[in-house]
Structures are given as C-alpha cells and as structure tokens.
Amino acid sequence: MPPPPPIGNRVRELREARGNVSQAQLGEAIGVTRHTIIAIEQGKYSPSLESAFRIARFFGVGVEDVFSWHG
Amino acid sequence: MAMVWNGMSVREKSGWAMGALMIAMAAWYFGRLGAAAWQAGGALPVGMLIAYLFLTIAGSIVVQVVLAIANRGEQGAPADEREAAASMQAVAWAGHVLTMVIVLALLWFVGHRDGPLLFHSLFAGLLASQAVVHLGTAWLLRRGF
Numbered sequence: 001m002p003p004p005p006p007i008g009n010r011v012r013e014l015r016e017a018r019g020n021v022s023q024a025q026l027g028e029a030i031g032v033t034r035h036t037i038i039a040i041e042q043g044k045y046s047p048s049l050e051s052a053f054r055i056a057r058f059f060g061v062g063v064e065d066v067f068s069w070h071g
Numbered sequence: 072m073a074m075v076w077n078g079m080s081v082r083e084k085s086g087w088a089m090g091a092l093m094i095a096m097a098a099w100y101f102g103r104l105g106a107a108a109w110q111a112g113g114a115l116p117v118g119m120l121i122a123y124l125f126l127t128i129a130g131s132i133v134v135q136v137v138l139a140i141a142n143r144g145e146q147g148a149p150a151d152e153r154e155a156a157a158s159m160q161a162v163a164w165a166g167h168v169l170t171m172v173i174v175l176a177l178l179w180f181v182g183h184r185d186g187p188l189l190f191h192s193l194f195a196g197l198l199a200s201q202a203v204v205h206l207g208t209a210w211l212l213r214r215g216f
Contacts, residue, residue, distance in 0.1 A: 032151040035080035035212075044215025045153050 005046045006071035012041045014059045014066065030054035079213075081142040082154045086209025088134045093202040096127045101195070115187055120194075154208075157216065161207030165200035172196030 015021045023037040030051055039045035040055075047055065056063045076084065100123045104116060139146040150158060176192035179185075 027151075032153065033080055033145075033148070035083075036151050036153040039153060039212075039215055042215070048152050051152060 005043070006069060007046050008043070008068045008070050009040060010066055010068075011037065011055060014061070018059060026055070026058065029058050080154070081138055081145040081148075082150060083209045083212040084142070085135070085138055086205045086207075086212065088138065089131065090202050090206035090209060092127070092130045092134055093198060093205060096123060096130065097195070097198040097202070099123075099126075100198075104191075115190060154212065157211035158204075158208045160211055160216070161204050164207050165203040168203050169196050169200040172199065 011026070015023070015026060022034075023041075024034040027034045027037045031054065032047075032051060036045065036047075040047055052063050052067055056066045059066065079087075100119065103119060135146075172192060173196060176189055176196065179192065180189040
C-alpha cells in the first residue's frame with residue numbers, strides 16, 4: 001500500500017453540517033460518483049483541482065476550508 | 072464478502088468480474104491445448120480459437136447484463152475522473168505487460184524460428200494484458216491512488 005497523499009479534507013464534516021447532504025447528492029452536484037466521494041472522504045483519492053473547487057463552491061467555502069496540506 | 076461486493080461501484084465490480092472471466096478463459100484455452108501449445112512445430116488450433124472468442128464474448132455479455140440488472144441506474148454512466156484515471160493507469164500497465172511479452176516472444180522466435188509458438192506467446196500476452204486492464208482498474212479503485 002502506498003502512503004496516503006498528505007492531503008486532508010473536511011468533506012464529511014461539511015456534509016454533515018449542511019443537514020446531512022448525502023454522498024450521492026454531493027457526487028451528483030459536482031459530477032462524480034458516490035464512490036468517488038467516499039474515496040475522497042477516506043483519503044484514498046485526491047480530487048482534481050476542478051473537483052476540489054466544485055466541492056468548495058457547493059459548500060460555499062474556500063478550497064482551503066475544505067482541503068489542507070499535511071506534508 | 073457480500074458487504075464488500077455491495078459497496079463496490081459498478082465499474083469496480085465489472086473490473087473484478089471481467090478480470091476473473093479473462094483468467095478463467097485463458098486457463099481454459101491453454102489448459103485445453105496443454106503442452107501442445109508450447110511444443111515446437113505444433114499446428115495452430117483454429118477451432119479452439121473460434122471457441123475461445125465465442126465463449127469470451129458470450130461470457131462478457133452475460134457479465135455485463137447481470138451487472139446492469141443488479142446495478143440499475145449506475146451501469147452505462149460515463150466514468151468519472153477517478154474511474155478514468157484508474158483505467159488509464161491500468162491500460163498503461165497492460166501496455167508494459169504486452170510490450171514485454173512481445174519482445175520476449177520475438178527474441179525467442181529469432182533463435183528458434185517457431186511460428187506457432189510465437190503465435191501462442193503473443194496470444195497469451197494479449198490475454199494477460201486484457202486481464203491486467205480489468206483487474207488493475209478494479210484494484211486501483213479498491214486500494215485508492
């Protein structure tokens with residue numbers, strides 16, 4: 001197993017804070033599958049810059065409020 | 072086990088299922104040919120090849136139909152960025168496998184001039200590369216990258 005990318009995220013926290021938006025709803029809103037949202041939340045996949053911006057815009061926050069660098 | 076399978080995306084399920092089918096069909100094909108496939112001067116088994124192609128196509132259709140019925144709404148959707156990236160990586164690995172087999176088979180052919188063996192080797196390389204595409208995609212989607 002490769003080490004996970006040194007990028008943390010608050011996607012799950014933001015989803016729950018927004019009235020439990022489902023992974024499927026978020027995925028549909030930004031154009032990825034529910035499984036990709038799950039992978040992002042678990043730190044198994046780092047989204048593209050475009051998807052990172054889409055996620056941030058969906059929650060109405062900045063990209064750095066969603067993603068953080070742990071390197 | 073069932074929980075893991077149910078938690079997979081349809082593309083991952085398809086990868087595992089198609090990879091298993093490719094390996095099973097390759098085992099069937101080369102198992103039926105047996106040692107004859109690797110002996111010098113053997114004739115090409117045209118009938119076996121046609122049977123292999125027919126069974127593999129039929130098996131693929133069955134796999135995709137079963138997945139489509141079991142995953143309504145998800146099957147047929149375009150790959151998203153993660154699925155496309157996993158697929159591209161697996162295709163790159165398959166290219167390496169195929170290239171390696173081709174080079175080794177051609178080097179062997181230069182030394183032994185055995186056309187049927189060259190054919191079987193290249194065919195095995197094609198089957199292996201197809202299995203790598205499917206299993207590699209599924210593995211990357213499961214493991215993360």
